[in-house]
Amino acid sequence: MAIIIPSRLSSTRLKQKPLQLIGSITLIERVFKQVNQAGLEHTYVATDSEEIASVITKVGGKVIFTDSAIPTGTDRTYEAFKLIPNNQNINYIVNVQGDMPFIEPSSILKIIEYLKNSKYDIVTPIVKVDRESVKASSNVTVVVDSAGTALYFSRSLIPNGAEEFLYHVGMYGFRKNALEKFVSLKPTFLEKTERLEQLRALENGMTIGTCLVENVPISVDTEEDLKKAVKFYENISKLGL
Numbered sequence: 001m002a003i004i005i006p007s008r009l010s011s012t013r014l015k016q017k018p019l020q021l022i023g024s025i026t027l028i029e030r031v032f033k034q035v036n037q038a039g040l041e042h043t044y045v046a047t048d049s050e051e052i053a054s055v056i057t058k059v060g061g062k063v064i065f066t067d068s069a070i071p072t073g074t075d076r077t078y079e080a081f082k083l084i085p086n087n088q089n090i091n092y093i094v095n096v097q098g099d100m101p102f103i104e105p106s107s108i109l110k111i112i113e114y115l116k117n118s119k120y121d122i123v124t125p126i127v128k129v130d131r132e133s134v135k136a137s138s139n140v141t142v143v144v145d146s147a148g149t150a151l152y153f154s155r156s157l158i159p160n161g162a163e164e165f166l167y168h169v170g171m172y173g174f175r176k177n178a179l180e181k182f183v184s185l186k187p188t189f190l191e192k193t194e195r196l197e198q199l200r201a202l203e204n205g206m207t208i209g210t211c212l213v214e215n216v217p218i219s220v221d222t223e224e225d226l227k228k229a230v231k232f233y234e235n236i237s238k239l240g241l
Contacts, residue, residue: 001112002042002090003035006076007098008068009049013222018052020226022101022233027220028052030101032061037105042090045098046080071187072197073097074172078183081176092116093179097170100217101229107213111173120209121178122201124150125169127216131157133167140168140196142210150208153196167216172198178206 007028011017018028025033028045036043045056048068056063064080077095081087092115094108107125114123126142134141134157142153144166152158153168174182181204188203190196201208218229 001040001092001094002044002081002084002087003038003040003094003096003108004044004046004064004077004080005031005035005096005098006046006066006073006080007031007049007052008047008076009052010068011221014220014226017220018047018049018098019055020220022226022229023237026055027101027226027229028098029055029059031096031098031103032056032059034101034103034105035096035108036061038108039105042084044080044084046076074179074197075183078179081179091176093174093176095172095174097219099220100170101220102232103171103217104213104215107169107171107217110211110213111171114209114211115173115175118209119207120149121175121181121206122198122208123173124198124208124210125171125213126166126210127169127213129165129167129216131163131165133216134165139216140170141165142168144210148210148212150198150202150210152202153194153198155194155196166210169213169217170219181206 007018020027044062044064046064046066053063064083066076066079070076111123141158143151143158185204188200190199220226220229
């Protein structure tokens, strides 16, 4: 089992996003520390940046350098996976986006559990949210069948007319052969239209299972998101959490 956190320095919406401070600690360091609490030996940050690498190695983390031209987080995850020593013994890979500073380690462990006990190619977490919560952000929603198999992901609110939605948390657990298949596929029409790479898997007949988790993690993509993350940190610090 390996956990890989893809993180590149350039960002279109928030300059040098991984190095932005939340309290006295950078975003990427907070993500790494949360993920590292899952307790897996093979936990890496995959990056194209010496600055990001320096932040992670200073706190005892492991870094794998990947090309800055790699187009998506999943592609970067796969490139990093190929560089892990003795990776032939790794059968499951979890891709955790590097913009969730308060991600719960229990969510990662739940993905792993679902992967091991199902036949899905990919497993990803979801959270039940109401209309007011989801429309106030740029959340991705998902519709699933009665077994929890993902049918479609969208940046629009789906299903239309509902009052409760399933928010998609940006983490993916892959079987090794599924990750290899995914990166061999070309970007698809729906993927490019929605700007959601998981649609590449669905359009090519791969199965994505969902596991329900309790809390919506804060994702930092914009200056406004960063302000929310800082405020959240200040609040939990006051409570001694």
